[in-house]
Amino acid sequence: MMPYAFDLKNVTKHFGSVNALNGVSLHSEENKVFALLGPNGAGKTTIVRILSTLLEPSSGTALVHGLDVQKQPKEVRKIIGLAGQYAAVDEFQTGFENILMVGLLYGLKRSEARKRTEQLIERLDLADAANRPVRTYSGGMRRRLDLGASLVGQPKILFLDEPTTGLDPASRQGMWQIVHELIDQGTSILLTTQYLEEADELADSIAVVNEGKVIAKGTSNQLKSRLGNDMIEFKLNRLDDLAKAKEAVSSIAKSPADFNKDTLVMRVPVNNGSKDLMKLVERLNQARLDVEELSLHRPSLDDVFLALTGNVTHTDTPIKVNHKGVG
Amino acid sequence: MGWLRLLRDTWVMTLRNLRRYVRLPQLLFFSSVQPIMFLLLFNYVFGGALGSSVRIPGIKYIDFLLPGILVQMVMFGGVQTGIGLADDMGKGIIDRFRSLPMTRVAVVAGRTFADALRNLVVIGIMIAVGYLLGFRFNSAVDALGMVLMALLFGYALSWVFAFIGMIAKDSETAQLASFVFIFPLTFASGVFVPIQTMPSWLQVFVRNQPVTFIADAARALALGINEHGAIWKTIIWVVGLLIVFVPLAMWQYKRRAS
Numbered sequence: 184m185m186p187y188a189f190d191l192k193n194v195t196k197h198f199g200s201v202n203a204l205n206g207v208s209l210h211s212e213e214n215k216v217f218a219l220l221g222p223n224g225a226g227k228t229t230i231v232r233i234l235s236t237l238l239e240p241s242s243g244t245a246l247v248h249g250l251d252v253q254k255q256p257k258e259v260r261k262i263i264g265l266a267g268q269y270a271a272v273d274e275f276q277t278g279f280e281n282i283l284m285v286g287l288l289y290g291l292k293r294s295e296a297r298k299r300t301e302q303l304i305e306r307l308d309l310a311d312a313a314n315r316p317v318r319t320y321s322g323g324m325r326r327r328l329d330l331g332a333s334l335v336g337q338p339k340i341l342f343l344d345e346p347t348t349g350l351d352p353a354s355r356q357g358m359w360q361i362v363h364e365l366i367d368q369g370t371s372i373l374l375t376t377q378y379l380e381e382a383d384e385l386a387d388s389i390a391v392v393n394e395g396k397v398i399a400k401g402t403s404n405q406l407k408s409r410l411g412n413d414m415i416e417f418k419l420n421r422l423d424d425l426a427k428a429k430e431a432v433s434s435i436a437k438s439p440a441d442f443n444k445d446t447l448v449m450r451v452p453v454n455n456g457s458k459d460l461m462k463l464v465e466r467l468n469q470a471r472l473d474v475e476e477l478s479l480h481r482p483s484l485d486d487v488f489l490a491l492t493g494n495v496t497h498t499d500t501p502i503k504v505n506h507k508g509v510g
Numbered sequence: 511m512g513w514l515r516l517l518r519d520t521w522v523m524t525l526r527n528l529r530r531y532v533r534l535p536q537l538l539f540f541s542s543v544q545p546i547m548f549l550l551l552f553n554y555v556f557g558g559a560l561g562s563s564v565r566i567p568g569i570k571y572i573d574f575l576l577p578g579i580l581v582q583m584v585m586f587g588g589v590q591t592g593i594g595l596a597d598d599m600g601k602g603i604i605d606r607f608r609s610l611p612m613t614r615v616a617v618v619a620g621r622t623f624a625d626a627l628r629n630l631v632v633i634g635i636m637i638a639v640g641y642l643l644g645f646r647f648n649s650a651v652d653a654l655g656m657v658l659m660a661l662l663f664g665y666a667l668s669w670v671f672a673f674i675g676m677i678a679k680d681s682e683t684a685q686l687a688s689f690v691f692i693f694p695l696t697f698a699s700g701v702f703v704p705i706q707t708m709p710s711w712l713q714v715f716v717r718n719q720p721v722t723f724i725a726d727a728a729r730a731l732a733l734g735i736n737e738h739g740a741i742w743k744t745i746i747w748v749v750g751l752l753i754v755f756v757p758l759a760m761w762q763y764k765r766r767a768s
Contacts, residue, residue: 232605235605235609236608236609237605237608237609257611260609260610260611261611263609265605265606265609267602267605269601269602269605271601271602271603271604271605271606272603272606273526273603275529275530275533275534276526276529276533280526280529284522284525284526285606285610287518287519287522288519288522288607288610288611288612289610289611289612290515290611290612316533332606336610336611
């Protein structure tokens with residue numbers, strides 16, 4: 184049997200009196216993308232740091248491709264790549280020098296390290312900036328360079344710690360594009376994120392983490408069915424249109440639509456937000472029904488937590504925010 | 511295999527640290543300006559008053575001063591090692607290094623080696639300025655011996671400051687903590703004035719602290735004075751500092767980075 188890409192068995196981690204992880208058990212198949220979803224301070228980064236040999240668990244075992252991170256850390260380091268929100272790149276070196284340095288430190292021959300660096304620079308769209316010091320780079324470019332550095336050793340498993348946190352929408356799309364290409368090549372990936380949308384976009388399986396515990400796991404669809412649905416909202420012009428509107432949504436709604444007589448707002452739970460939205464527009468046109476403020480709502484991390492714990496996330500009061508944080 | 515890998519990783523990290531001086535030339539510029547200022551200041555401002563205290567026939571104050579200033583310079587240069595490492599430890603880059611299958615000691619060894627190479631450049635500049643001020647070596651072999659002695663002492667000190675830098679929470683603290691050690695050691699020493707001019711209670715400390723031996727050894731080599739005792743003491747200090755502080759710095763690196 185193939186070993187799991189990673190396998191955590193009842194892992195705990197204490198920092199003094201703070202329990203960052205309270206018994207986490209998770210595993211993922213090879214060549215799959217696994218997402219850890221949770222707010223700041225949930226324990227996502229601690230899990231990544233344990234799997235990448237930066238932290239030792241207080242108890243439990245953590246395996247990467249069957250190798251124990253505590254007993255065989257050197258072997259583990261040969262097969263992992265780590266990239267994250269803190270963009271671990273050297274300001275005074277150029278982009279090229281950064282990736283080349285990491286390639287050499289993986290133990291690659293100089294010629295091989297150069298070849299791979301050139302390929303990665305090209306692929307990550309950094310060719311124009313390759314010979315500029317990194318301190319002139321934008322946030323998005325730094326993240327791509329950081330990702331490049333983590334790929335130069337051709338790792339069997341890639342850890343992406345909040346790869347798009349703090350990026351603008353265009354840079355985020357660019358990052359997703361690159362991750363999709365990696366997925367197509369069959370790289371095992373463990374990714375952490377605060378965005379349900381990101382986990383949904385990229386991951387085969389998702390574990391929702393809160394306060395050092397896994398509170399739900401499953402595929403994106405499985406979780407969504409527990410979490411509530413995509414919701415289409417629109418406002419009628421007149422109360423008289425209600426019957427027509429109900430008919431128009433009847434074949435699209437996943438469960439009965441909700442209507443507020445005072446505000447004239449109709450909320451329609453659907454399975455597939457964007458496709459169903461287009462269908463609904465078509466139906467409304469056929470029925471010659473004018474509506475206002477048509478919009479699509481997808482469940483956010485707050486909705487996930489509301490559904491799973493009955494509490495909203497504590498994103499306003501992160502426990503600790505630095506690169507060694509509990510996050 | 512393991513040794514080869516250590517050397518290679520150390521060289522990769524040395525290049526990384528040297529690039530900082532290439533990309534920020536002002537860093538190298540100011541590393542040299544400060545000791546040159548000290549040289550000019552002591553030679554011209556205090557030299558007149560201090561020079562008469564040097565009672566060695568045929569020796570000008572600049573001949574006495576330059577070897578001492580070089581020792582002071584490598585001490586101040588060592589502080590940079592600590593600051594640089596404190597800076598790295600506070601950034602994500604150290605996680606990158608720790609997650610790589612590289613030789614761990616290379617992160618610190620590369621830094622200390624890069625700083626030794628920088629010291630070599632600054633020593634060259636200082637000697638050139640010294641020559642303009644009238645300094646002369648006794649012989650080329652002695653000159654080589656003096657440069658080597660200053661470099662080795664600087665290298666050993668780099669490991670001391672590496673340890674201090676990694677204990678400190680950030681680079682500012684590392685700098686402040688280092689200067690607490692450096693100031694009394696450089697000024698209460700035989701670097702700037704002959705020890706006989708100091709009060710007798712202070713002489714006890716000054717005669718027995720390493721900076722004095724090393725300044726004496728550097729001076730002895732530069733001027734061709736027979737002073738084997740100071741040279742041997744310096745070598746013992748260099749070896750001793752390395753034996754104690756290389757493992758301490760590595761221990762602190764592993765501890766701090768987890």
